[in-house]
Amino acid sequence: MAQHDVAGSGVAGSGVVGRLAPTPSGRMHLGNVFSALIAWLSVRSQGGRLVLRIEDLDPRAQSREAARLLMDDLAWLGLSWDEGPYFQSERKDAYAEAIERLGREGLTYPCFCTRSELHAATAPHASDGTYVYQGTCRDLTPEQVAEKARVRPPATRLRVPDPGAPEGQVSFRDAVYGDVREDLGRDCGDFLVRRSDGVVAYQLAVVVDDGLMGVTEVVRGRDLLGSVGRQMYLQRLLGLPTPAYAHVPLLVAPDGRRLSKRDGDLDLGALRRRYGRPGPIIGALASRIGLAEPGEEKAPDELVGRFSFASVAAHAQDIVVDEAFLP
Numbered sequence: 392m393a394q395h396d397v398a399g400s401g402v403a404g405s406g407v408v409g410r411l412a413p414t415p416s417g418r419m420h421l422g423n424v425f426s427a428l429i430a431w432l433s434v435r436s437q438g439g440r441l442v443l444r445i446e447d448l449d450p451r452a453q454s455r456e457a458a459r460l461l462m463d464d465l466a467w468l469g470l471s472w473d474e475g476p477y478f479q480s481e482r483k484d485a486y487a488e489a490i491e492r493l494g495r496e497g498l499t500y501p502c503f504c505t506r507s508e509l510h511a512a513t514a515p516h517a518s519d520g521t522y523v524y525q526g527t528c529r530d531l532t533p534e535q536v537a538e539k540a541r542v543r544p545p546a547t548r549l550r551v552p553d554p555g556a557p558e559g560q561v562s563f564r565d566a567v568y569g570d571v572r573e574d575l576g577r578d579c580g581d582f583l584v585r586r587s588d589g590v591v592a593y594q595l596a597v598v599v600d601d602g603l604m605g606v607t608e609v610v611r612g613r614d615l616l617g618s619v620g621r622q623m624y625l626q627r628l629l630g631l632p633t634p635a636y637a638h639v640p641l642l643v644a645p646d647g648r649r650l651s652k653r654d655g656d657l658d659l660g661a662l663r664r665r666y667g668r669p670g671p672i673i674g675a676l677a678s679r680i681g682l683a684e685p686g687e688e689k690a691p692d693e694l695v696g697r698f699s700f701a702s703v704a705a706h707a708q709d710i711v712v713d714e715a716f717l718p
């Protein structure tokens with residue numbers, strides 16, 4: 392594929408290229424800080440290069456102000472980057488080119504199913520809570536496509552091999568969660584590369600970007616473990632290399648719910664006001680992966696020498712954030 396203005400690709404000292412890929416849908420919260428810290432520590436401990444990519448494709452998450460705050464929060468925390476920021480909203484040509492290429496190879500088809508039709512189908516649910524597409528629009532005739540297209544614009548769906556087919560088997564070793572296997576046909580089904588409103592799907596954009604930006608390792612929350620199969624399949628189809636993967640535990644509220652924007656007292660706006668310095672926040676997170684004593688203040692720089700994924704793997708439980716979590 393053509394390069395799309397990725398300055399400095401392939402000039403890293405150690406050859407390791409990591410990335411921070413936040414979605415600017417609001418202020419960073421503690422969970423985002425935890426995965427960013429580990430991504431940063433991994434790259435810094437290997438003498439690699441870190442790319443910052445703002446994942447602002449979804450118009451609902453397209454706030455330049457949120458992106459500005461994100462970058463300000465990362466810098467305040469001491470989590471520096473070497474390249475970027477790149478904005479996915481400015482890279483749509485690269486995604487369109489990849490989707491066209493898949494289309495030319497006969498790997499995609501227009502899908503007219505609505506959200507409610509998809510949910511009404513008696514589909515088994517995949518491990519990450521999404522449905523397995525039942526193939527309703529897989530074999531429409533050109534006449535049927537033309538007729539349906541008069542009513543609503545289609546999404547674009549990528550064919551995956553049938554359940555059990557050897558080409559649909561994906562396996563990889565996650566640095567934290569170990570060996571993972573997926574049968575794309577059985578566990579995932581044909582998946583979207585572009586929504587009916589024209590917005591490019593996360594899976595496609597992330598694969599194109601990681602490939603063009605020369606990313607060699609992907610570190611992110613374990614909620615995305617179930618995306619790796621689709622991403623590896625796309626890498627194969629687009630002739631892009633597969634990076635190393637490390638998924639990290641999630642931060643959860645005492646009731647088991649994932650921390651989110653609703654936990655406003657744990658976002659960086661509130662935490663910066665509360666502490667005025669990053670040490671207590673980085674220290675609290677580092678203590679949960681054995682890199683600091685409880686209550687100790689730390690800067691990211693001070694943790695680099697001690698970091699390894701073995702220590703994250705030894706603490707691979709989701710982390711409950713209760714009253715006692717922060718000093």
Ligand code: GLU
Nearest residue numbers: 412413414446597610611
């Ligand atoms: N943009 C995603 C997020 O903020 C991360 C995607 C990725 O790391 O692949 O959760």
